[in-house]
Amino acid sequence: MKKLILSAAASLVLTLTGLFVNYMYYQNNKSLLLAYRAFGGEITRESGFGLTVVHIYAMTPDSRDSISCRFDPFSFILTFLLLTLVIWLVWTVIAMIRKPRSTV
Secondary structure (H helix, E strand, O other): OHHHHHHHHHHHHHHHHHHHHHHHHHHHHOOOOOOEEEEEOOEEEEEEOOEEEEEEOOOOOOOOOEEEEEEOHHHHHHHHHHHHHHHHHHHHHHHHHHOOOOOO
């Protein structure tokens, strides 16, 4: 149980760090640095570490592009849970490898 709590704490720190990095990158470049990108027609969607950026491109010369950045709880929770699982698994495997083997 202690490993799981420590894994969740490390995952929360990593997820919040990723969220901060993505937000700061968005402020400068209007896109996310660490994200999954989906392209389709006149729209691009980027999701990562709890942020979602939607870029809708104008299709007529007199229109302007639309860019929006929003907090996405689903992406945040999914990232948190996946990182918790990965950290816990790595920690468990390392503990199994370091465990002394008994000889018969």
